Amino acid sequence: MLQTIGADGGVIRFGPDQPLRLVSGARLNHLEIAYQTYGALNADRSNAVLICHALTGDQHVASEHPVTGKPGWWTQVVGPGRPLDPAKHFIICSNVVGGCMGTTGPSSIDPETGRPYGLAFPVITIPDMVRAQAMLVDALGIETLFAVVGGSMGGMQVLQWAADYPERLFSAVCIAAAPRHSAQNIAFHEVGRQAIMADPDWRDGDYALQGVRPEKGLAVARMAAHITYLSEPALQRKFGRELQRDGLSWGFDADFQVESYLRHQGASFVDRFDANSYLYITRALDYFDLAEAHGGVLANAFARARGVRFCVLSFTSDWLYPTVESRSIVRALNAAGCRASFVEIETDKGHDAIFLDEPVLRTALTGFLEAGGQVRGLK
Amino acid sequence: MLQTIGADGGVIRFGPDQPLRLVSGARLNHLEIAYQTYGALNADRSNAVLICHALTGDQHVASEHPVTGKPGWWTQVVGPGRPLDPAKHFIICSNVVGGCMGTTGPSSIDPETGRPYGLAFPVITIPDMVRAQAMLVDALGIETLFAVVGGSMGGMQVLQWAADYPERLFSAVCIAAAPRHSAQNIAFHEVGRQAIMADPDWRDGDYALQGVRPEKGLAVARMAAHITYLSEPALQRKFGRELQRDGLSWGFDADFQVESYLRHQGASFVDRFDANSYLYITRALDYFDLAEAHGGVLANAFARARGVRFCVLSFTSDWLYPTVESRSIVRALNAAGCRASFVEIETDKGHDAIFLDEPVLRTALTGFLEAGGQVRGLK
Numbered sequence: 001m002l003q004t005i006g007a008d009g010g011v012i013r014f015g016p017d018q019p020l021r022l023v024s025g026a027r028l029n030h031l032e033i034a035y036q037t038y039g040a041l042n043a044d045r046s047n048a049v050l051i052c053h054a055l056t057g058d059q060h061v062a063s064e065h066p067v068t069g070k071p072g073w074w075t076q077v078v079g080p081g082r083p084l085d086p087a088k089h090f091i092i093c094s095n096v097v098g099g100c101m102g103t104t105g106p107s108s109i110d111p112e113t114g115r116p117y118g119l120a121f122p123v124i125t126i127p128d129m130v131r132a133q134a135m136l137v138d139a140l141g142i143e144t145l146f147a148v149v150g151g152s153m154g155g156m157q158v159l160q161w162a163a164d165y166p167e168r169l170f171s172a173v174c175i176a177a178a179p180r181h182s183a184q185n186i187a188f189h190e191v192g193r194q195a196i197m198a199d200p201d202w203r204d205g206d207y208a209l210q211g212v213r214p215e216k217g218l219a220v221a222r223m224a225a226h227i228t229y230l231s232e233p234a235l236q237r238k239f240g241r242e243l244q245r246d247g248l249s250w251g252f253d254a255d256f257q258v259e260s261y262l263r264h265q266g267a268s269f270v271d272r273f274d275a276n277s278y279l280y281i282t283r284a285l286d287y288f289d290l291a292e293a294h295g296g297v298l299a300n301a302f303a304r305a306r307g308v309r310f311c312v313l314s315f316t317s318d319w320l321y322p323t324v325e326s327r328s329i330v331r332a333l334n335a336a337g338c339r340a341s342f343v344e345i346e347t348d349k350g351h352d353a354i355f356l357d358e359p360v361l362r363t364a365l366t367g368f369l370e371a372g373g374q375v376r377g378l379k
Numbered sequence: 380m381l382q383t384i385g386a387d388g389g390v391i392r393f394g395p396d397q398p399l400r401l402v403s404g405a406r407l408n409h410l411e412i413a414y415q416t417y418g419a420l421n422a423d424r425s426n427a428v429l430i431c432h433a434l435t436g437d438q439h440v441a442s443e444h445p446v447t448g449k450p451g452w453w454t455q456v457v458g459p460g461r462p463l464d465p466a467k468h469f470i471i472c473s474n475v476v477g478g479c480m481g482t483t484g485p486s487s488i489d490p491e492t493g494r495p496y497g498l499a500f501p502v503i504t505i506p507d508m509v510r511a512q513a514m515l516v517d518a519l520g521i522e523t524l525f526a527v528v529g530g531s532m533g534g535m536q537v538l539q540w541a542a543d544y545p546e547r548l549f550s551a552v553c554i555a556a557a558p559r560h561s562a563q564n565i566a567f568h569e570v571g572r573q574a575i576m577a578d579p580d581w582r583d584g585d586y587a588l589q590g591v592r593p594e595k596g597l598a599v600a601r602m603a604a605h606i607t608y609l610s611e612p613a614l615q616r617k618f619g620r621e622l623q624r625d626g627l628s629w630g631f632d633a634d635f636q637v638e639s640y641l642r643h644q645g646a647s648f649v650d651r652f653d654a655n656s657y658l659y660i661t662r663a664l665d666y667f668d669l670a671e672a673h674g675g676v677l678a679n680a681f682a683r684a685r686g687v688r689f690c691v692l693s694f695t696s697d698w699l700y701p702t703v704e705s706r707s708i709v710r711a712l713n714a715a716g717c718r719a720s721f722v723e724i725e726t727d728k729g730h731d732a733i734f735l736d737e738p739v740l741r742t743a744l745t746g747f748l749e750a751g752g753q754v755r756g757l758k
Contacts (some may be wrong), residue, residue, distance in 0.1 A: 024629045123629040183614035183637040184606065190638040191602045193631060194645070198595035200579055216577035223570045224603050227563065232698075235562035241668060248666060250403045250502040252572060252658060256665065258562045259569040266573070279631060286635065287627060289620060319611075319698075 009036035009059065011102055012139050020097065020132055026122035030111045033136045034102025035059050035094035038078060039086030041142070046170075047378050048142045049084055050133060051093040052150030052157035054354070055225075055281055056273055058101035059093045062086075067272045076357055077149075083365035088378060089146065094136050096129040096157075098281050100274035103132070107208060107274045117276075119205035124280060126153070126288045130160040134168070144168050146376055147369060151175035151354035152321065153281070156288050159301070159329065163290060166305035171372045173365065175313045176354050178325035179298050179332070180289035185320065188228055189282040192221030196275045205276050218275045219266030226265045231317035231350030291332075298332035305333075309375075310340040311368040313361065320351040341368055388415035388438065390481055391518050399476065399511055405501035409490045412515045413481025414438050414473035417457060418465030420521070425549075426757050427521045428463055429512060430472040431529030431536035433733070434604075434660055435652055437480035438472045441465075446651045455736055462744035467757060468525065473515050475508040475536075477660050479653035482511070486587060486653045498584035503659060505532070505667045509539040513547070523547050525755055526748060530554035530733035531700065532660070535667050538680070538708065542669060545684035550751045552744065554692045555733050557704035558677050558711070559668035564699065567607055568661040571600030575654045584655050597654045598645030605644045610696035610729030670711075677711035684712075688754075689719040690747040692740065699730040720747055 014020065016029040036059040041048060051061055051074070062078040064071060078084045084091055095103035098121070106121035113120075137145065148161045148169055155177025162172050178185075196202055199217025203210050227235075239258035254260040294300035310333050314326035323344050333340040343364045347353045353361065393399065395408040415438040420427060430440055430453070441457040443450060457463045463470050474482035477500070485500035492499075516524065527548055529537045534556025541551050557564075575581055578596025582589050606614075618637035633639040673679035689712050693705035702723050712719040724739045726732045732740065 026629075119631075180620065182611065183618040183620065183635070184609075184611045186620070186635050187602075187606045187614065187637050187641055190633075190635075190641055191599060191606065194602060194642070195574055195577075195599045197631070198574075198599055199577065220570060220574045220577055220599065223566075223573060227566050227570065230563075232561065232563045235566060239562040241559065241562065241565070241671075250405075252498075252576070252662065254569075256562070256565050256569075258566050262566055262569055263573070283631065292620075 008038065008063065009034070011035075012136055014135060018135070020128065020135070022122055022128045023125045024123050028097070028104060028122065030104065031097070031132065031135075032102065032104050032108070033094050033097075033132055035092060035136060036061060036063065038062055038091040039089050041090040041140075042378075045142055046144075046146060046376055047088065048090045048092060048137070048140075048145050050137065050145050050148045051078070051084070051091060052133070052148065052154035053093060053096065054150070054152035054154050055285065056269070056278075057154070058099065059095045060101070061091070061093045065272070068268075073355055076355065077362065077365060083362055083369055084149070088373070092137070092140065094133055096281065097132045098124045098129070098277060098284060100277040105274065106205070106276035106280055116208040118208065119276070121276070121280060123283055123287075125284050126156050126160050127164060127293075129284065130157050130164060133157070133161075134165055137168070144170055146378065147171045147173060147372065149173040149175075150177070152177060152351065153285055156285070156290075159290055162305045162308055162310070163294070163301040166302075166308055169305070169308045170376055171309040171311070171368070173311045173313070173368065174326075174329060175361075176315055176318050176321050176326070176351055177329070178321040179291060179329055181286050186286045188224060189286055191224050193279055193282060195220040195224070196279060202275060207275070213270070214275045215270040218270045218273065218278060221278060222269040223262045223266040226262060228320045229350060229352045231319065231348055233317060233348040234350050237348065298328065299335035302333055302336035302338050306337050308338060309372055310338055311364070312340055312342045313364060314344050315349065315351065315353040316344060316346050317348045318351040318353065387417065387442065388413070390414075391515055393514060397514070399507065399514070401501055401507045402504045403502050407476070407483060407501065409483065410476070410511065410514075411481065411483050411487070412473050412476075412511055414471060414515060415440060415442065417441055417470040418468050420469040420519075421757075424521055425523075425525060425755055426467065427469045427471060427516070427519075427524050429516065429524050429527045430457070430463070430470060431512070431527065431533035432472060432475065433529070433531035433533050434664065435648070435657075436533070437478065438474045439480070440470070440472045444651070447647075452734055455734065456741065456744060462741055462748055463528070467752070471516070471519065473512055475660065476511045477503045477508070477656055477663060479656040484653065485584070485655035485659055495587040497587065497655060500655070500659065502662055502666075504663050505535050505539050506543060506672075508663065509536050509543055512536070512540075513544055516547070523549055525757065526550045526552060526751065528552040528554075529556075531556060531730065532664055535664070535669075538669055541684045541687055541689070542673070542680040545681075545687055548684070548687045549755055550688040550690070550747070552690045552692070552747065553705075553708060554740075555694055555697050555700050555705070555730055556708070557700040558670060558708055560665050565665045567603060568665055570603050572658055572661060574599040574603070575658060581654060586654070592649070593654045594649040597649045597652065597657060600657060601648040602641045602645040605641060607699045608729060608731045610698065610727055612696060612727040613729050616727065677707065678714035681712055681715035681717050685716050687717060688751055689717055690743070691719055691721045692743060693723050694728065694730065694732045695723060695725050696727045697730040697732065
């Protein structure tokens with residue numbers, strides 16, 4: 001079943017003998033999971049760290065992205081001398097189920113039809129993503145993870161890991177996430193989905209078969225979402241009302257730098273992301289409500305996680321998943337009798353601070369992971 | 380020049396002998412201004428109130444909308460026993476230049492070509508809107524307005540009136556506005572414009588000639604904007620994660636009530652609004668920067684307005700034009716030596732509180748207008 005491609009990553013294939021049973025009741029009889037690893041698993045298999053990526057992230061955490069040629073998305077946190085260091089940790093990151101960077105998703109070929117799934121792909125959830133990750137961790141021969149770490153949607157997966165596989169976790173780091181999607185979160189995602197589905201090149205999800213791509217709709221979706229990743233003060237500091245050129249165009253060109261920046265975000269996104277994956281993954285986020293799956297009481301989700309060391313981090317200017325959400329996670333962890341550190345990091349960078357040069361984030365992560373590493377006996 | 384249609388409104392036409400000279404340097408040689416009035420002008424012409432409408436508003440303030448059949452958009456504030464009462468005030472509201480409810484805009488026929496303007500319509504600004512209103516007020520034979528009143532973009536017009544025609548104002552009420560569009564404001568508008576222009580039925584603005592309408596793009600633009608009119612707590616209170624039906628659809632139907640609500644907002648908007656007008660009016664807002672036009676010092680804009688009584692109102696949960704923007708207006712008014720009342724109204728309704736049942740808003744308006752009315756000698 002295991003077929004690695006290259007020293008630092010690979011694709012694991014699961015066939016009908018090991019289907020991924022989904023929360024919806026459907027199942028995936030053919031599942032490929034694309035992943036990257038950094039560092040080496042130690043002799044007693046105690047140094048494995050799983051990183052869970054955000055909505056539009058992928059497995060290329062700290063190495064060059066094969067499509068964009070850019071450095072990995074979390075070089076601030078993963079690398080030599082960083083909180084997650086390949087010299088110490090065996091770092092794993094896999095593309096989520098429903099994604100478009102090698103793991104099975106709506107753009108994959110359905111082996112049973114020989115055609116891309118499109119909308120025939122089943123709706124997936126955060127628990128489904130986590131179950132697939134657990135299958136990967138199994139296949140890599142790892143029983144317990146030193147840490148599962150993620151921000152944004154990655155943080156939701158961290159919480160789901162704590163709920164579903166607490167016995168397989170030594171520690172868990174949840175950054176700028178929430179235990180459920182709010183009405184405003186859902187609303188922004190719905191705008192993005194409607195933008196994609198309004199694009200005539202979406203073709204009811206069958207664009208791949210028809211040789212087109214709903215690039216304009218996907219770009220608009222990305223632009224709307226991107227605003228929610230930044231804070232108003234950061235936008236003001238970075239762009240304010242600065243113009244692209246001397247003087248106004250008196251038309252609909254990008255007059256203001258912020259317009260040009262947003263257009264660039266939209267245009268570059270469509271080169272690396274699949275529109276149907278965007279639909280499916282935003283849906284998974286909207287469906288996420290960890291308390292609801294545990295009798296409406298969030299603490300119940302963590303009832304078996306008393307042995308896990310938690311670290312919860314939030315950013316003061318994050319209005320997508322604001323600190324109040326992280327506090328509700330910490331309260332539930334406390335109510336469940338779990339050990340939890342909580343740091344609210346002062347920054348004007350908004351939700352995007354997860355991925356940016358944020359020294360306090362690195363310091364907090366290093367402190368938490370080093371303390372855990374000492375208890376765990378990592379060298 | 381004056382041709383009224385019906386007792387409570389009409390259309391005033393200005394020809395090439397009275398062109399509207401625009402800030403851009405262009406001019407409109409043919410201008411029609413559609414307006415509604417409520418109440419009667421008193422003998423000494425001292426009771427006229429001009430209401431300035433918001434981005435997607437129109438002149439139908441307190442009477443049935445001719446397209447939707449719904450009541451006017453500000454029946455909370457205008458009507459018998461309301462702060463603006465036709466029994467006391469002669470209330471005027473005109474559709475802005477660039478609009479689509481009768482005033483000349485991009486969907487109007489250019490008399491010089493016999494075809495709709497489309498993108499040949501000149502880019503207009505808030506000062507241009509105000510200049511057109513002043514032409515209407517002139518044509519109605521009114522020298523000074525008892526009050527100019529507006530919220531959101533209407534509030535920006537109020538500020539512009541104070542800057543450009545202070546001698547024609549007795550008082551001015553600016554609700555939930557800002558002295559300039561922020562980077563985040565511009566960003567949200569750019570998303571909306573890109574959604575419209577991405578719609579293949581936009582046809583570079585020539586859709587009217589080609590018998591189509593970019594309804595999907597305009598609906599997406601409206602959905603994105605609508606989120607900014609509401610607060611996160613209001614969305615949570617009204618919708619939370621409530622479902623439309625029993626159980627999830629496991630697809631991309633509107634599962635959550637907030638999705639259904641947003642889709643409805645988008646779908647109903649396209650029945651009453653023109654996509655090119657949306658482009659032009661959002662552009663006017665983005666270009667608005669009252670200080671910039673006065674040497675970078677906002678107080679300079681109000682240097683001649685010392686005789687005007689100002690009332691500035693904001694809402695605690697408004698994140699589109701937050702209280703900090705209203706405070707900057709009040710500070711500039713104070714610095715210019717103007718008399719200004721300021722009330723921040725506690726509400727969770729967000730920017731939309733302007734139009735909703737907000738008793739404190741009515742009380743504040745009534746208090747301010749009655750005090751002014753006594754000084755002005757209104758009965």
